[in-house]
Each structure stands twice: as structure tokens, then as C-alpha cells.
Amino acid sequence: MDQRERTFPTESASVGAARRWVTQLVDCSDAPRYAHTVGLLVSELASNVVRHTGSKSFSVKVTLGERVWVSVGDSNPSLGHGMQPPTHDDVRGRGLPIVDALADRWGVETLGEGKHVWFEVSDDS
DSSP states (O other): OOOEEEEESSHHHHHHHHHOOOOHHHHTTTTTHHHHHHHHHHHHHHHHHHTTTOOSEEEEEEEEEEEEEEEEESSOOOTTOSSSOOOTTTTSHHHHHHHHOOOSSSEEEEETTTEEEEEOSOOOO
């Protein structure tokens, strides 16, 4: 298994940088078919960090193998509002429902003074 980790400053430009980094890693792995999906999911989670956490930075960890496992971590332990379905007129609030729809498994774990939201995609579903 190949494991990589990178830290990004919590700013809008980092969302695209995180997506490009992860997409490139997955595209060059044994599971390139997941590159677009993984990039989209990382964008959603990184956007949540930038918009809601107040963290100075966030980390993205990627494990490549038969499955692609990714976590996005920040220093805010708050779990926020969780996955609540947005109303028809809401312009935000679709990030976690997208993660739920596209990932085979996902979850949130607290880490002392922070948390990470992780997801996995594989052919096992």
C-alpha cells in the first residue's frame, strides 16, 4: 500500500490544490478509475474545512491499494450540523450528502483537538 499525506493552508485556493494533488495520486495508482470521484469528494470535504472550521491548516491523507482511502483532517473538534438534507432553495449543504452518495464508506473521527472525515471507494461495494 502507498500512503501519502500533505498539509494545506485553510484558504479557498487550497481546495483546488488538494483536489489536484489527490486526483494526480489516484490517477497514477492501480485505481485510476476513481480519480474523478475521489477528487470531487476531497473538494467537498476541503471546502467544509475552509468554510466552517477556523483551522489554520488541514491535512489530506491518502492510502492507495485495492481500495482508495482518504481523510481530511482539521483542528476543530466540532462535528458541525452533520448530514442534514438541504431544502430546495439552499445554496449550500450538499457536501456530506454527496460524500454519502459516492463513497462506499465514510465517517468522522475526533482526534483530541480536531477531527478527520474519511471516505473509501472500492470495488467491494
